[in-house]
Amino acid sequence: MTDLQDVYSERSYGGETIGFGSKPGIAVVDFQLGFTDPSYTLGGSPLVQRAVENSARLLGVARESGVPIATCYTGYNSKRDMPYWKITAVMEDLIEGEVATELDPRTYDPDYDVAMRKSGASMFFQTPAAAFFNKELVDTVYVVGCTTSGCVRASIVDCFQWGFRTLVPEDCVGDQAEGPHRDNLRDVERRYCDLTTADDAIDRIRAWNASQA
Amino acid sequence: MTDLQDVYSERSYGGETIGFGSKPGIAVVDFQLGFTDPSYTLGGSPLVQRAVENSARLLGVARESGVPIATCYTGYNSKRDMPYWKITAVMEDLIEGEVATELDPRTYDPDYDVAMRKSGASMFFQTPAAAFFNKELVDTVYVVGCTTSGCVRASIVDCFQWGFRTLVPEDCVGDQAEGPHRDNLRDVERRYCDLTTADDAIDRIRAWNASQA
Amino acid sequence: MTDLQDVYSERSYGGETIGFGSKPGIAVVDFQLGFTDPSYTLGGSPLVQRAVENSARLLGVARESGVPIATCYTGYNSKRDMPYWKITAVMEDLIEGEVATELDPRTYDPDYDVAMRKSGASMFFQTPAAAFFNKELVDTVYVVGCTTSGCVRASIVDCFQWGFRTLVPEDCVGDQAEGPHRDNLRDVERRYCDLTTADDAIDRIRAWNASQA
Amino acid sequence: MTDLQDVYSERSYGGETIGFGSKPGIAVVDFQLGFTDPSYTLGGSPLVQRAVENSARLLGVARESGVPIATCYTGYNSKRDMPYWKITAVMEDLIEGEVATELDPRTYDPDYDVAMRKSGASMFFQTPAAAFFNKELVDTVYVVGCTTSGCVRASIVDCFQWGFRTLVPEDCVGDQAEGPHRDNLRDVERRYCDLTTADDAIDRIRAWNASQA
Numbered sequence: 118m119t120d121l122q123d124v125y126s127e128r129s130y131g132g133e134t135i136g137f138g139s140k141p142g143i144a145v146v147d148f149q150l151g152f153t154d155p156s157y158t159l160g161g162s163p164l165v166q167r168a169v170e171n172s173a174r175l176l177g178v179a180r181e182s183g184v185p186i187a188t189c190y191t192g193y194n195s196k197r198d199m200p201y202w203k204i205t206a207v208m209e210d211l212i213e214g215e216v217a218t219e220l221d222p223r224t225y226d227p228d229y230d231v232a233m234r235k236s237g238a239s240m241f242f243q244t245p246a247a248a249f250f251n252k253e254l255v256d257t258v259y260v261v262g263c264t265t266s267g268c269v270r271a272s273i274v275d276c277f278q279w280g281f282r283t284l285v286p287e288d289c290v291g292d293q294a295e296g297p298h299r300d301n302l303r304d305v306e307r308r309y310c311d312l313t314t315a316d317d318a319i320d321r322i323r324a325w326n327a328s329q330a
Numbered sequence: 331m332t333d334l335q336d337v338y339s340e341r342s343y344g345g346e347t348i349g350f351g352s353k354p355g356i357a358v359v360d361f362q363l364g365f366t367d368p369s370y371t372l373g374g375s376p377l378v379q380r381a382v383e384n385s386a387r388l389l390g391v392a393r394e395s396g397v398p399i400a401t402c403y404t405g406y407n408s409k410r411d412m413p414y415w416k417i418t419a420v421m422e423d424l425i426e427g428e429v430a431t432e433l434d435p436r437t438y439d440p441d442y443d444v445a446m447r448k449s450g451a452s453m454f455f456q457t458p459a460a461a462f463f464n465k466e467l468v469d470t471v472y473v474v475g476c477t478t479s480g481c482v483r484a485s486i487v488d489c490f491q492w493g494f495r496t497l498v499p500e501d502c503v504g505d506q507a508e509g510p511h512r513d514n515l516r517d518v519e520r521r522y523c524d525l526t527t528a529d530d531a532i533d534r535i536r537a538w539n540a541s542q543a
Numbered sequence: 544m545t546d547l548q549d550v551y552s553e554r555s556y557g558g559e560t561i562g563f564g565s566k567p568g569i570a571v572v573d574f575q576l577g578f579t580d581p582s583y584t585l586g587g588s589p590l591v592q593r594a595v596e597n598s599a600r601l602l603g604v605a606r607e608s609g610v611p612i613a614t615c616y617t618g619y620n621s622k623r624d625m626p627y628w629k630i631t632a633v634m635e636d637l638i639e640g641e642v643a644t645e646l647d648p649r650t651y652d653p654d655y656d657v658a659m660r661k662s663g664a665s666m667f668f669q670t671p672a673a674a675f676f677n678k679e680l681v682d683t684v685y686v687v688g689c690t691t692s693g694c695v696r697a698s699i700v701d702c703f704q705w706g707f708r709t710l711v712p713e714d715c716v717g718d719q720a721e722g723p724h725r726d727n728l729r730d731v732e733r734r735y736c737d738l739t740t741a742d743d744a745i746d747r748i749r750a751w752n753a754s755q756a
Numbered sequence: 757m758t759d760l761q762d763v764y765s766e767r768s769y770g771g772e773t774i775g776f777g778s779k780p781g782i783a784v785v786d787f788q789l790g791f792t793d794p795s796y797t798l799g800g801s802p803l804v805q806r807a808v809e810n811s812a813r814l815l816g817v818a819r820e821s822g823v824p825i826a827t828c829y830t831g832y833n834s835k836r837d838m839p840y841w842k843i844t845a846v847m848e849d850l851i852e853g854e855v856a857t858e859l860d861p862r863t864y865d866p867d868y869d870v871a872m873r874k875s876g877a878s879m880f881f882q883t884p885a886a887a888f889f890n891k892e893l894v895d896t897v898y899v900v901g902c903t904t905s906g907c908v909r910a911s912i913v914d915c916f917q918w919g920f921r922t923l924v925p926e927d928c929v930g931d932q933a934e935g936p937h938r939d940n941l942r943d944v945e946r947r948y949c950d951l952t953t954a955d956d957a958i959d960r961i962r963a964w965n966a967s968q969a
Contacts, residue, residue, distance in 0.1 A: 124375075124506050124507045125506055125507070125510075128371055128372050128417075128419065128506055129371055129372070129417055129418035129419040129420075130416070130417050130506075131416055131417075132416065132417060132418035132419075133414075133415065133416045133417070133418055133421070134416070135414045135416065139893070158341055158342055159341050159342070162337075185623075194656075194657045194658060195657070197611075197657065197675075197679075198613075198657040198671060198675045198678075200490050200491055200492070200493050200522075200674065200678065201346075201348045201490060201493070201494075201495055201496070201522075201678075202346065202521065202522075203343070203344055203345065203346045203347070203348065203519075203520060203521055203522065203523075204341075204342055204343050204344075204345060204346070204520070204521055205342035205345035205346055206341065206342040206345075207342075208346070230620075231620045231621070231623065231624040232620060233660075234659075234660070236491075236671040236674065237487075237490070237491030237674075238487050238490070238491060238521070238522070239487065239491065242488070242491045243491075243669050243670055243671055243673075243674065244669055245624060245662040245669055247669075247886075247890070247918075248626065248662065248663075248669065248917065248918050248919040249623075249624045249919065250890075251886070251889075251890045251918055251919045251920070252624075252626065252627075252895075252918075252919025252920075253623075254778070254893060254895055256891075256893055266517045267517070267521055270483075270487075270517075271487045271491075274450075274451050274452065274483075274484045274487070275455070277413050277414060277450070277451070278413055278449075278450030278451060278452065278455045278456075278484075278887065279413070279886075279887050279890055279891075280413050280414070280887040280888065280890045280891030281414075281890070281891075282414055283414070293337050293338055293341055293343075294337045294338070297338075297513070297516075297517060300510070300513040300517075301517070303510075304479045304480070304483075304510060304513075304514070306416075307416060307417070308415065308416055308417055308451070308480055309413075309414075309415075309416065309451070310416075352680070398836075400837075407869075407870045407871060408870070410824075410870065410888075410892075411870045411884060411888045411891075413887065413891065414891075443833075444833045444834070444836065444837040445833060446873075447872075447873070449884040449887065450887075456882050456883055456884055456886075456887065457882055458837060458875040458882055460673075460677070460705075460882075461704065461705050461706040461839065461875065461876075461882065462706065462836075462837045463677075464673070464676075464677045464705055464706045464707070465682075465705075465706030465707075465837075465839065465840075466836075467565070467680060467682055469678075469680055491674065492673075492674050492677055492678075493674040493675065493677045493678025494677070494678075550801075550932050550933045551932055551933070551936075554797055554798050554843075554845065554932055555797055555798070555843055555844035555845040556842070556843050556932075557842055557843075558842065558843065558844035558845075559840075559841065559842045559843070559844055559847070560842070561840045561842065584767055584768055585767050585768070588763075626916050626917055626918070626919050626948075627772075627774045627916060627919070627920075627921055627922070627948075628772065628947065628948075629769070629770055629771065629772045629773070629774065629945075629946060629947055629948065629949075630767075630768055630769050630770075630771065630772070630946070630947055631768035631771035631772055632767065632768040632771075633768075634772070662917075663913075663916070663917030664913050664916070664917060664947070664948070665913065665917065668914070668917045669917075692943045693943070693947055696909075696913075696943075697913045697917075700876075700877050700878065700909075700910045700913070701881070703839050703840060703876075703877070704839055704875075704876030704877060704878065704881045704882075704910075705839070706839050706840070707840075708840055709840070719763050719764055719767055719769075720763045720764070723764075723939070723942075723943060726936070726939040726940075726943075727943070729936075730905045730906070730909075730936060730939075730940070732842075733842060733843070734841065734842055734843055734877070734906055735839075735840075735841075735842065735877070736842075
C-alpha cells in the first residue's frame with residue numbers, strides 16, 4: 118500500500134486541500150430501509166448501521182443550525198425504467214411504493230429535509246439536489262449515506278463536479294465490507310474531497326451557526 | 331479478497347450480466363498528452379501506455395466498422411472555472427490551449443471522432459456525449475481511457491446511469507498503479523458494467539459490422 | 544405575421560424537416576389536477592381540456608402498441624426547494640402530497656406509464672426522462688401536455704437538445720390562451736420540432752406497431 | 757393583447773417578483789460571428805446589433821467590478837453530433853474551427869471571460885455554465901445574447917431551473933424580428949425572470965461592487 122500511495126503522491130494527487138467554505142449543506146444518500154434494515158438482502162451491514170447512527174447525530178445538529186439537507190432514495194416504477202444494474206436485489210426490491218424505498222426514520226425528518234427519488238447511483242444524477250444546494254447558496258456539502266463503494270462514491274464525484282467543496286465524514290458513510298469502503302475513501306480523498314468525521318462536522322456546523330448570529 | 335467477494339456475492343452484487351446490445355459506440359476518456367506523454371507530471375504510466383496501444387487497435391477497427399466514437403479531454407479556461415481538484419498537476423497543466431490538453435494522435439482521428447472538452451471527472455458530466463450516443467441510437471458503450479480510479483470510473487458510472495449497456499475492456503483502461511486499477515474494476519463490475527478485453531471488443535464489433543451488411 | 548415569417552424564412556429557419564424515425568415514445572407534461580381540474584387557479588382552461596382529451600386517445604393507442612410513455616408532474620417539498628417561480632399558484636398549490644400534484648387519471652395509467660416528479664419547467668430537467676427514452680432506444684418523441692408557452696415549450700427544447708426527433712401534436716398541447724399557444728408553436732416549429740396532430744400521431748404509431756410484427 | 761394578459765394575470769402569472777440577490781454573474785449567449793456579423797445568413801439583425809452594443813457596455817462594467825462572466829458559442833464537429841436542427845444555416849455554418857463560431861470581440865474578453873462551447877439551444881445544456889456560477893456563489897444571473905426566441909429563451913428557462921435569480925436586460929437580447937422578441941419576453945417575464953435594462957443592470961452592478969469594498 119505504501120508504494121502505491123507513493124506513486125500517486127509523487128504525481129501530485131492529494132496535493133491540495135479543500136476545506137470548509139461559507140455555508141454548509143448535507144447530502145444524504147440512500148438511507149432507505151432496503152439498505153438500513155437487516156431484513157433486506159442489501160440491508161443492515163455493520164458499517165451502514167454505524168453510518169446511520171453517526172449521521173443521525175450530525176443531522177440533528179444540522180437541523181438545529183438551519184443547514185440545508187437533501188435526502189434521497191433509489192426507486193423505480195418497474196424494471197423498465199432502471200439502468201442496467203448488476204445487483205439483483207436492487208432490481209427486485211427498490212420499486213416505488215415498496216417498504217425498501219422508505220427513508221429510514223432515524224435519519225429523515227419529513228418536516229425539514231428535502232427528499233427526492235433518484236434513478237442512478239449518484240444522488241446528483243438527474244435529481245433536484247444540485248439546484249437545491251445552488252439556490253440555498255451552499256458551497257460546502259457533507260456527503261453521508263451508503264454505500265461507500267457505490268452510490269456514495271458516485272455522489273461524491275458529482276458533488277465535486279458541480280463545484281461544491283465536498284467533505285466526507287468517514288464514520289457517516291458505510292458499505293457491505295471494510296475493504297472497498299477504505300479503497301474508495303482513498304481514491305476520492307486524493308482527488309475530490311476532504312475526509313473528516315461526524316464529530317468534526319458537528320463542531321464545524323456549530324461554529325458556523327454561531328458565526329451567523 | 332475472497333471473503334470480501336463473498337459478502338458482496340451473498341448480497342446479490344454481480345448477480346446479473348449486461349451483454350452487447352444492438353449498436354456499439356466508444357467513449358474515450360482523457361487520452362490527452364497530459365496523461366499519455368511521460369514528460370508531464372501525470373503522464374506516461376505503463377498501464378496508461380498499455381491502454382493507449384490497445385485502444386488504438388480497437389478504435390481502428392471501430393472506425394472501419396462505422397462505430398460512433400466520442401473522445402474527450404479535460405481542460406479549463408483558468409483555475410476559476412475548475413472544480414475543487416486535489417491534484418495539483420491537473421490545476422496547473424490542464425489549461426485550454428496548453429499542449430497537455432491535446433488529444434493523443436495515436437487514439438484520436440479528427441476526421442472521424444466527435445471531440446469534446448470536459449470540466450469534471452466524468453466524460454458525460456455536462457458534455458454532449460450522452461446526447462450524441464442517444465442520437466446515434468447506440469445502446470452499448472465501450473469505455474476506454476484513463477485513469478481507471480478517477481475519470482474512467484466516473485465515466486463508467488455515468489454511462490450506466492444514462493441507460494447504456496456499459497462494457498469495459500480491462501486492457502484499454504489504465505491508471506498510475508495496479509492496485510487502484512484493480513480495486514475499481516472490481517467495484518464497477520459488481521454494479522454497473524461487464525469487463526471484457528480489446529480482443530473481445532474487436533471481435534464483437536467486427537461481428538456487428540458484418541451483421542449490418 | 545406574414546412579414547415576420549418572411550424574415551425567419553429568408554434566414555433559413557424552418558428549412559429542414561425532422562420526421563418519424565425508428566421507434567416512438569411519448570412525453571406527457573404536467574397533466575396533473577392542478578392544471579386539468581377547473582377548481583384550481585391554474586386549472587381547466589379550454590385548450591388544456593382539449594389537449595387532455597386528444598392525448599387520452601393518443602395514449603390509449605400508444606399503450607396498445609407498446610410505445611414507451613413517460614409522464615411527469617411538478618411538485619415540491621416546500622417553497623425552499625422551488626426555483627424562483629413568478630406564478631403564485633405554482634408556489635402555493637404544487638406541494639408533494641397535495642391533490643394538485645396528482646396525475647389526471649384520464650391520461651395516466653399507473654400500470655404502464657413511467658411516472659416522475661419534476662422540479663423545473665422542462666420534463667427533462669433533472670428527471671429520469673432522457674435516460675428512460677435512451678435506454679428504450681426511442682428516437683422519436685411526441686411531446687403532449689400543458690402549458691404550451693411554459694413547461695411544454697421547455698420540454699420540447701430539451702427533447703430536441705437530447706437528440707430526439709421531436710414531434711408535437713398541436714391538439715395535444717394546451718395553454719391558458721390561444722395567443723401564446725400559437726406564438727410558441729411558431730417558434731419551436733422553426734427550430735426544434737415538427738408539428739402534427741393526434742390523428743396523425745395515432746396513424747403513425749399504428750403503422751409502426753404493424754411494422755414490428 | 758390586453759385580454760390575453762388578463763387571463764394569465766387572473767391565474768396568478770407574474771404574481772411574484774425575483775429581484776437582485778447577493779452576487780451577480782452574466783451569461784452571454786451566442787454572441788459569435790455567425791449571429792453578429794451581417795455576412796452570415798443568420799447574422800447582423802438590427803436587434804442583435806443593439807444587443808451587442810448594450811451588452812458590451814454592461815460587460816465592461818461587470819469586468820471592472822469582478823462579476824463572473826460565462827460566454828458561449830454554438831459549434832459542432834460535424835452534422836453527426838448535432839441535434840435535429842430545422843435551421844439550415846446552423847447546420848451548415850456552425851462547425852468548430854469556422855469563423856462563424858468565433859466569439860465577437862466586442863463582447864468577449866479572453867483574459868477574463870470563461871468561454872465554453874454548447875451543443876444545444878440553452879447555454880446551460882450540458883455545459884460547465886451552471887457549475888461555474890454555482891462555484892462562484894453567484895445567485896443572480898443576467899442573461900444577454902441572441903436570439904430571444906431561440907437560445908436566449910432556452911437559456912433563461914435553464915437559468916431559472918438551476919435556482920438562479922434570472923434577470924434579463926431587454927436591450928441586451930436580440931432577435932431576427934421584433935414580434936417573436938416581444939412574445940418571448942412576455943412569456944418568460946410571467947414565469948421565470950424579471951425584465952430590466954442595460955442601464956439598470958450597470959447601476960446595480962456598480963452598487964454591488966461598492967458594497968463589497
